Amino acid sequence: xxxxxxxxxxxxxxxxxxxxxxxxxxxxxxxxxxxxxxxxxxxxxxxxxxxxxxxxxxxxxxxxxxxxxxxxxxxxxxxxxxxxxxxxxxxxxxxxxxxxxxxxxxxxxxxxxxxxxxxxxxxxxxxxxxxxxxxxxxxxxxxxxxxxxxxxxxxxxxxxxxxxxxxxxxxxxxxxxxxxxxxxxxxxxxxxxxxxxxxxxxxxxxxxxxxxxxxxxxxxxxxxxxxxxxxxxxxxxxxxxxxxxxxxxxxxxxxxxxxxxxxxxxxxxxxxxxxxxxxxxxxxxxxxxxxxxxxxxxxxxxxxxxxxxxxxxxxxxxxxxxxxxxxxxxxxxxxxxxxxxxxxxxxxxxxxxxxxxxxxxxxxxxxxxxxxxxxxxxxxxxxxxxxxxxxxxxxxxxxxxxxxxxxxxxxxxxxxxx
Ligand code: HEM
Numbered sequence: 001x002x003x004x005x006x007x008x009x010x011x012x013x014x015x016x017x018x019x020x021x022x023x024x025x026x027x028x029x030x031x032x033x034x035x036x037x038x039x040x041x042x043x044x045x046x047x048x049x050x051x052x053x054x055x056x057x058x059x060x061x062x063x064x065x066x067x068x069x070x071x072x073x074x075x076x077x078x079x080x081x082x083x084x085x086x087x088x089x090x091x092x093x094x095x096x097x098x099x100x101x102x103x104x105x106x107x108x109x110x111x112x113x114x115x116x117x118x119x120x121x122x123x124x125x126x127x128x129x130x131x132x133x134x135x136x137x138x139x140x141x142x143x144x145x146x147x148x149x150x151x152x153x154x155x156x157x158x159x160x161x162x163x164x165x166x167x168x169x170x171x172x173x174x175x176x177x178x179x180x181x182x183x184x185x186x187x188x189x190x191x192x193x194x195x196x197x198x199x200x201x202x203x204x205x206x207x208x209x210x211x212x213x214x215x216x217x218x219x220x221x222x223x224x225x226x227x228x229x230x231x232x233x234x235x236x237x238x239x240x241x242x243x244x245x246x247x248x249x250x251x252x253x254x255x256x257x258x259x260x261x262x263x264x265x266x267x268x269x270x271x272x273x274x275x276x277x278x279x280x281x282x283x284x285x286x287x288x289x290x291x292x293x294x295x296x297x298x299x300x301x302x303x304x305x306x307x308x309x310x311x312x313x314x315x316x317x318x319x320x321x322x323x324x325x326x327x328x329x330x331x332x333x334x335x336x337x338x339x340x341x342x343x344x345x346x347x348x349x350x351x352x353x354x355x356x357x358x359x360x361x362x363x364x365x366x367x368x369x370x371x372x373x374x375x376x377x378x379x380x381x382x383x384x385x386x387x388x389x390x391x392x393x394x395x396x397x398x399x400x401x402x403x404x405x406x407x408x409x410x411x412x413x414x415x416x417x418x
Contacts, residue, residue, distance in 0.1 A: 268301030
């Protein structure tokens, strides 16, 4: 399928033969041109097979209800790294990353429990004041009357500081965490990727794991664990004996989990809110709608484009026969625009009934462990923006990420009018 579809995406989506639709092409997301293809698939072929993609043959699950079916049926739809893991793109042999997002039960659950206290309500309460203070400072220091890059100055600044706190990592070195996050998610064949081969990617992540191991050794001593992720991993029965490769994989998961997703919700949310000033006015008039704004921002952006599973046996989904070993891809960006599940899904609406019922955090046993933290960070950001009554304006088009996995925004020029 031709990747250069941004100008005529709708016409192309509806005129090409159905069986030629390949939604794995990263340019579709870079050009923000993917929705018409999913719209047609939801209507005409909701569980769609494409045989010839760059990433091999795969099934696309595009409707909300079918995504839910796959997500909660983890016995039939496995996340196991040994079967290929959770991304459409298979991990290259010898460079697999066995983190708990790529495990089934019981291994997944035991490990997830080891880190979940870091983002549980008690710890979130402890962190709230600090997040608010940092957010306030970042907003107060933004330039007035001249354009700046919102992604760099706000979204990356806030999420990188948060990540450093979660790992109890030196704040002044937080850019290294950002770099390793980019290394983890990039498509190595793009010219501006931070690494250009799997070997190079793995070498960088080994450096990250070595740095984390040094912190681990310091914190693994006899004392009670502190509140950071490394201490929790070092002290939990399920994880204290993990090998270097799993440490690498786990840290890389936690870095990406806490970084790209929230970062892109901060940027995508700004675009959506400024393009829909009436919706923002609703929140100005009623602060009780802040939670709804946050959920709508996350649904509307849907920062994780897809998660993949592998069928552990022959099965059927929406009348299609799926064979054992087939790749099954849940397209969250499509499920969150499904007209059968969400009223007027194309519109950004504050105050939707059941605003939290979206698929951006996934569903089932792998549902995002950091969802409440992400929501809290976004809520504080919007509270502080509205408190200051900042006259924010978008000063140019966003530059989007080349990826079929993270719906990312690399830069967004913004001005604060005096
Ligand atoms: C708006 C922000 C966020 C979004 C949209 C998001 C999205 C997701 C999604 C879709 C999954 C499901 C994976 C699957 O089904 O295979 C997931 C899992 C996960 N997320 Fe998030 N995430 C966000 C924020 C965070 C934060 C702040 C953390 C902080 C640590 C985090 C850590 C994780 C981890 C560790 C998993 C794996 C859970 C498991 O396998 O049990 N995420 N996230």
